[in-house]
Amino acid sequence: MRKGSIAFSLFWLSAGWLILALAGTAFLLTDLYSRALDGNLTNQLKFNIDALSSAVLDSSDPTFADVSVQDPRFSRASTGWYWVIRSDSGDPIATSPSAVGSVVPALSGDFDADNYRSAVLKDDAGNNIRAIERSTTNNGRPLRITVIGNLDDSLALVGQFRGQTLIVLGAVGIALAIMSGIVARLALRPIGRLGRAIEQVREGDAQTITGDYPREIAPLAEEVNELLRSNTQIIERARNQVGNLAHGLKTPIAVLRNEASAAKDNPLSRVVTSESDKMQQLVTTYLDKARIAARSTVVGKKADATMVMLRLVRVMQKLNQKVTIAFKRPDASIPWFRGDEGDLEEMAGNLLDNACKWSKGQIGVTMTSERTPSANFLVIRIEDDGPGLTEEEAKKVLRRGVRLDEKTPGSGLGLDIVKELVDVYGGSLQLKRSVLGGVLAELRLPAARVGLVRS
């Protein structure tokens, strides 16, 4: 089951945090900036309150008609910059020229320890304004001096700042996202390497996983190697036990069978003969099955097919001195067999054995390689000058457990083993007519990916 991708998870995890962090940063920066601007405005307004306070102190006019501040923004109408001096009851005594004709909103709330109070309001021209009011006394007469500044300029600046911040931080974010993507990819590269190493083992190009891996995945590589080793051991043990079982069972069966056939014809010997034959059949069939099942899990094996064929030809030549086995040794570029050496011996050996049984004196063995778009094959052809098979006979022989001539020695299971093994390895076996006159057995087997150069 595939469950997402580590690279993607890593990327989204880091990118998600990045987006949150950058958004937070943008918010914080803007907030700090707007506070700084607001603080600056407040200072300006307080400065003007101080100026007004001293002007009020200096003024002799109870209506403070001579009071003014220098800042020209307080002189133009509807700028959002106003000042107003109110009596304790809230009636305006004097206002800035900018406030003439408009109602300056009044503040509410408590004065702080320095006798100030502050608020953000809206004037009747629609400007956002910051108002600061100070409570004071003039010759025992309580006064409230209010100075108002336009906030919209500051807000515009904040807006501008926010826009720029977002652009800059967005760019930073994109750069970081690209980087984290690259980092995820780099970090996962050893996993890809490990994958390829395992594939090589499966392809039979390597026995174990080799190469240096980072600390995090080195244990994985070691575990896989350990698994391969224990797998091999288990198979080895299974094979040994199968061999022991075979040895243990076959001798008693042989004894029973011989005893019965020596006793000539009586009911007991007939029963023992037929039953021991059945036992023998079962033992052979199931031992072969067990062996095939044990070997189908073998990974990472390959065998030098030329060496195997040389060995088999040598042995069969010694056992069958009446026939001449011509083996045309292929050049070193012939690929290796992808699988167990013993299995190749089993397949080619049984075919060679059949050829020897039927041959009148001549056997030919050749090896070639075959390339298809999907796979490479090793083709072993074994042909004899025996009586040969018709197409129908060939079909029949390739069915399970069929023997054409019961007199020719052998259990008749030879071809079954070959067929089963061929299936295990995904190869094919064809029986054709040979130019020598007999059977041409064509064994097509998967080749190891790289044909190693023989030393």
Next chain:
Amino acid sequence: MRILVIEDDTNLNRQIKDALTEGGYAVDVAFDGEEGHFLGDTEPYDAVVLDIGLPQMDGLSVLEEWRRAGKSMPVLLLTARDRWSDKVQGIDAGADDYLAKPFHMEELLARLRALVRRAAGHASNEITAGPVRLDVKAGKVTVDGQAIKLTSHELRLLSYLMHHKGKVVSRTELTEHLYDQDFDRDSNTIEVFVGRLRKKLPEEVIHTVRGLGYQILED
């Protein structure tokens, strides 16, 4: 012909011995590797039936030791392990043929006959010397096409001489190859059997080479 059978299963050992004896061979038996190795090393055998799985010393080691010591008698390996790798191993250890258990006794006999014949340099199951024709497989002897009756001892004697025709065979060699270990070896018995055999065969088939032994001439 004297055969050594090394097989640890007592029943199978007995069966092989019986079948071989019936087939006209002198048979010695051993039940473990060490005993078998000793016998093969010290006694002259015309062939050996050797099981691979043996106590004390396994069959392949026995075989390798013999071959290293220059013993060249034909050896038929007997085994339950019938993988090709086992076969290759056995042949490379010096075996001449290979028989997987369980086997038919006839096949064992046929293969053994072929081994003995091959070792003596004969290509077919029939060996002839002048008018005498020996069918090794059937154990029948004909003279000019007429079957003659021989006792098993006479047949063994003739068979050995015919397998080694052209060669002078001493009385000792005959005793060693015609009788098993336990036989009471009296050299006079050979002379008695040669005398009886000569009466049933045409003159001049079996020559006496004075002081050396007997000989059947090449055609």
